[in-house]
Amino acid sequence: MEKVLMKGNEAVGAAAIRGGCRYFFGYPITPQNELPEYMSRELPKVGGVFLQAESEIAAINMVYGAAGSGARVMTSSSSPGIALKQEGISYIAGAELPCVIVNMMRGGPGLGGIQPGQSDYFQATRGGGNGDYRHIVYAPASVQETVDIMTEAFDVADQYRIPVLVLGDGMIGQMMEPVEFRDPPTRELPEKDWITDGTAGRRAPNIINSLYLAPQDLEDHNRRLDAKHRLITERETRWESFRCDDAEIVFVSYGTASRIVRNAVEMLREQGVRAGLIRPITLWPWPQAAFDALGPSVRALMAVEMSMGQMIDDVKISAAGRWPVGFYGRSGGMVPDQHAIAEAAVAMLETATQEVR
Amino acid sequence: MTSGGRIAILCGHYGTGKSECSIALARTLPAPVTLIDLDVVNPYFRSREARAVLEADGIAVIGNSLGIDTGVDLPAIPGSIVPALRDQQRRVVIDLGGDPVGARAIRQFRPRIPTEDTDLLYVVNAFRQGNRDSDTTVASIREIEQSVGLKCTGLINNSHLLGETTVDHVMSGDRLCREVFDATGLPVVWVAARPPVLDACRDAALQPAGMPLPVTGVLRQDWMDSRR
Numbered sequence: 001m002e003k004v005l006m007k008g009n010e011a012v013g014a015a016a017i018r019g020g021c022r023y024f025f026g027y028p029i030t031p032q033n034e035l036p037e038y039m040s041r042e043l044p045k046v047g048g049v050f051l052q053a054e055s056e057i058a059a060i061n062m063v064y065g066a067a068g069s070g071a072r073v074m075t076s077s078s079s080p081g082i083a084l085k086q087e088g089i090s091y092i093a094g095a096e097l098p099c100v101i102v103n104m105m106r107g108g109p110g111l112g113g114i115q116p117g118q119s120d121y122f123q124a125t126r127g128g129g130n131g132d133y134r135h136i137v138y139a140p141a142s143v144q145e146t147v148d149i150m151t152e153a154f155d156v157a158d159q160y161r162i163p164v165l166v167l168g169d170g171m172i173g174q175m176m177e178p179v180e181f182r183d184p185p186t187r188e189l190p191e192k193d194w195i196t197d198g199t200a201g202r203r204a205p206n207i208i209n210s211l212y213l214a215p216q217d218l219e220d221h222n223r224r225l226d227a228k229h230r231l232i233t234e235r236e237t238r239w240e241s242f243r244c245d246d247a248e249i250v251f252v253s254y255g256t257a258s259r260i261v262r263n264a265v266e267m268l269r270e271q272g273v274r275a276g277l278i279r280p281i282t283l284w285p286w287p288q289a290a291f292d293a294l295g296p297s298v299r300a301l302m303a304v305e306m307s308m309g310q311m312i313d314d315v316k317i318s319a320a321g322r323w324p325v326g327f328y329g330r331s332g333g334m335v336p337d338q339h340a341i342a343e344a345a346v347a348m349l350e351t352a353t354q355e356v357r
Numbered sequence: 358m359t360s361g362g363r364i365a366i367l368c369g370h371y372g373t374g375k376s377e378c379s380i381a382l383a384r385t386l387p388a389p390v391t392l393i394d395l396d397v398v399n400p401y402f403r404s405r406e407a408r409a410v411l412e413a414d415g416i417a418v419i420g421n422s423l424g425i426d427t428g429v430d431l432p433a434i435p436g437s438i439v440p441a442l443r444d445q446q447r448r449v450v451i452d453l454g455g456d457p458v459g460a461r462a463i464r465q466f467r468p469r470i471p472t473e474d475t476d477l478l479y480v481v482n483a484f485r486q487g488n489r490d491s492d493t494t495v496a497s498i499r500e501i502e503q504s505v506g507l508k509c510t511g512l513i514n515n516s517h518l519l520g521e522t523t524v525d526h527v528m529s530g531d532r533l534c535r536e537v538f539d540a541t542g543l544p545v546v547w548v549a550a551r552p553p554v555l556d557a558c559r560d561a562a563l564q565p566a567g568m569p570l571p572v573t574g575v576l577r578q579d580w581m582d583s584r585r
Contacts, residue, residue, distance in 0.1 A: 005484040007372050031400045115428050174401040178518040260580045
């Protein structure tokens with residue numbers, strides 16, 4: 001198929017419909033409004049339903065209901081709107097329902113601003129909801145990658161009966177890039193024999209529920225979920241290692257920030273500094289293996305985020321004391337500059353050298 | 358057909374490159390020039406964000422009435438637009454928001470816009486959904502004309518895939534624009550592209566319709582178009 005030029009938000013909508021999404025429930029918020037706008041126009045054309053709910057909380061609970069009846073369903077919002085959805089996400093994870101949630105992050109906390117941010121890392125990977133739950137978090141770095149992930153996300157959700165969060169930011173949502181639509185790899189999907197689509201008097205009713213009052217029942221449920229989380233970690237972890245083979249400093253960065261870091265890596269290489277980049281594509285499951293694969297040339301790691309430092313916690317866990325972990329971040333909607341990133345890396349390498357001496 | 362109207366209003370399907378073309382056009386016209394950014398539907402990548410570059414070129418920029426160029430998506434349209442429209446010595450470029458809904462912001466100024474001295478230029482990018490064929494493009498033009506309350510006077514062929522653009526993309530856009538011309542009689546006034554692409558068109562002796570308008574991608578940051 002020929003490439004077309006698309007804005008991230010509308011590309012997400014087009015990819016979702018291609019991925020089989022037929023139901024969208026949401027509430028408007030900048031900078032992702034082009035997505036519900038696109039869905040409101042395009043979903044009815046394919047026999048789908050778009051509904052603007054009265055709130056984000058209503059929307060996520062509509063997702064719960066639609067997913068429980070077997071629909072391919074999604075919602076989208078931006079940071080404070082996703083905060084409102086957290087209770088519903090916990091319920092969806094507890095009831096083991098498949099759905100896709102898109103967060104085009106903006107600066108926070110609270111209402112924050114409308115410019116791009118990456119300060120929902122904790123929210124996305126630790127969850128604002130209660131209980132022992134996890135959900136998959138994809139962090140694409142281009143409109144093309146967003147489209148590829150979005151097309152596949154509904155299959156992934158169905159395969160594991162788990163919410164899938166696609167974590168972009170305002171920049172991914174608002175920027176224009178050339179894209180082509182490709183079919184995702186084929187997955188073996190289990191039959192949806194658990195949905196509440198009417199018994200027609202022929203079978204016992206299915207029940208969608210996250211309530212387990214007997215402690216042993218709930219522990220059994222928690223253990224089942226944990227086994228599922230381990231399976232997903234084993235099978236679905238994704239990352240990209242860029243020029244890490246001989247690197248002395250390895251950046252860790254995702255999404256929009258990683259695009260700029262990649263330029264900083266090239267710039268540093270031209271200056272004779274051997275830099276590399278680990279770019280997690282799934283934030284959960286987290287790519288621990290990328291760190292374990294680093295060679296003896298590595299002297300330092302540096303997390304680069306559009307936040308005051310959130311992913312850096314996972315980088316430190318992965319480093320496990322093997323390397324010092326530095327940080328460079330911009331926040332509030334400010335986008336980092338590759339020169340400043342490169343300078344921070346050079347300064348850190350100098351410090352690391354002094355410490356060795 | 359003219360590029361000589363005192364006021365040039367750029368309209369089109371969203372994401373076709375109206376802001377970059379508006380910036381390029383403002384830098385091409387003889388001084389004094391004012392660029393009015395009337396986009397109230399788009400939160401990012403608006404022409405007012407190029408204020409520093411434009412003001413250094415002596416071009417006045419009108420954004421919103423709060424004087425904040427980034428980070429607000431309020432329809433705060435300033436009254437200073439009126440004297441700019443009235444100034445007979447001044448060329449004015451108006452950058453509208455995308456689609457009929459974005460174009461509507463100009464409606465309140467319609468009585469102050471002299472039809473005989475104004476070009477309404479429709480920006481075409483053959484690689485955008487809303488310009489995928491001639492019929493869709495003509496329908497989009499008609500909807501925007503309704504919204505603005507003016508008839509379109511010409512086209513800007515801005516067909517591109519950002520950093521991946523080749524002369525073939527420009528010529529695809531040229532074919533589309535010729536079909537639109539056949540259907541509407543609207544001429545291509547400008548052919549917009551990055552300077553290397555315009556040079557490549559010239560070197561290949563390709564002659565897309567329209568005067569060359571060099572677009573430099575002022576609103577794109579350099580990391581955006583790195584080859585991946």
